[in-house]
Amino acid sequence: MYDDGFLKRLEDGVRAALPLWDVSPDTELKLLTISENATFRATGTGRATDLVFRVHRPEYHTLAEIESELAWIGALRAEGVVATPEPVALRKGGLVAHIDDAGSTRHVVAFEHVTGEEPREGEDLARWFTELGAIHARLHAHSKRWKRPDGFVRKVWNHASTVGDRPLWGDWRAGLGLTPDGRAVLERTVGVLGDRLSVLGDGPESFGLVHADLRLANLLVDGDRLTLIDFDDCGFSWYLYDFAAAVSFLEHEPYIPALQDAWVEGYRTVAPLSAAEAGLLPSLVMLRRILLTAWVASHAETPTALSMGTAYTDGTVALAEAYLSAQA
Structure with missing residues (x-):
């Protein structure tokens, strides 16, 4: 294609x-x-x-x-x-x-057209994630108060539409190179995620219109200015899902906890975020990782997916195993 x-x-x-x-x-x-x-x-x-x-x-x-x-x-x-x-x-x-x-x-x-470059991967990202947390909080505050026009419709990103029985980006079970053992690990993980995220519910205080894809490729840095682009996947999801989307394709990096801390710090400069809510961020990161594994499989012909290959699926299984151990 x-x-x-x-x-x-x-x-x-x-x-x-x-x-x-x-x-x-x-x-x-x-x-x-x-x-x-x-x-x-x-x-x-x-x-x-x-x-x-x-x-x-x-x-x-x-x-x-x-x-x-x-x-x-x-x-x-x-x-x-x-x-x-x-x-x-x-x-x-x-x-x-x-x-x-x-x-x-x-x-x-x-x-x-807006000038700027994608932020570079690495621990220095924490600086931008502090700002990104504040940006997400402002987006969410706007989402809660904005009266949407008649006929407004966007997709819903919940457990069913990401890793459940109505997936928008394909079935994660078709993950490139996924083995029977790996599938068993992800099956358990999907079940745990359903239980963990159920506490968030879908009420207006926790679930609403979000960007849903503010990963590095959709951020432009120009000096001290951070510009957001590509609202193509904006839709209705948990507000906290925006953090998981922000670390897309970085989920395995050792500096993710530092990015999470920075994001939470920035978010709290604008809006409250409880310790219990912050504690759910790793679960949303895991959910997003499984979703992206399905995306790579269902878009195998794209340059992004070709660069990922089966290694991304293998990494997802390894992250899931670590996640399950942490939840035990």
């Missing part, structure tokens, strides 16, 4: 749509990332900033879900809650365009 021909087809589709934003089809386009979606940067647009175009993969988010994401971004920007790129309207109004991709309709959204 992700061969040169496919990427060229996507680029041609975006290029043909550029005039919808009053941008010349001769503008330079460069592929930035491709995973769930593809993003392209357009330079020399004649605007104050470059533009980033996000091409949604088909049959994942509905148009209503995409418009709901953009509505939340608009509200966050209007109230100055967080720094995040501004969605750019089409010449005739609206924020979502549509292109044809070999007979399949793809939704396209444009954002103003």
Whole structure:
């Protein structure tokens, strides 16, 4: 799927749509990332900033879900809650365009380009996780008070939709290279997670609209500024799930406890967070790790999944064994 021909087809589709934003089809386009979606940067647009175009993969988010994401971004920007790129309207109004991709309709959204680089892995991340904790707390406070517009709809990230019987990202049992012994370990872990996380419930004080994917790849550092990008997976989940998402693909690193402490410290500068709630963060990290193991398997053709391979599944089993020992 992700061969040169496919990427060229996507680029041609975006290029043909550029005039919808009053941008010349001769503008330079460069592929930035491709995973769930593809993003392209357009330079020399004649605007104050470059533009980033996000091409949604088909049959994942509905148009209503995409418009709901953009509505939340608009509200966050209007109230100055967080720094995040501004969605750019089409010449005739609206924020979502549509292109044809070999007979399949793809939704396209444009954002103003923001400068910055992904934070570097390592213990120095603690500095940014203190700030990230405060940012998450502000996001959650906004989520609790914001009156969502009619027709607002986003996916729900709970036990059933992550590691349970209605998984949105595939069945973790299909994990690449997962052995029968490994499957048994993860089965026990999924059961324990269900018990542990049940105490959070789904009431408005613990469960609501969250970003759900503020991992390093979706953070931009420019000097002292931290910008959030890619609300594509925002949805309804436990507020504490945002920490688990933040350490995606880092779960095995020895500095995770330091990042957790920093995040909790930052969160508490904005909103209360009890010791009991903080004690559930490792369970949410484990849940997210199993979810990502399913994602790698169900998206095996993506560059991200190819770089992970069976080693990620093996690491998940090892983390699960350690988790079960800690819960005993």
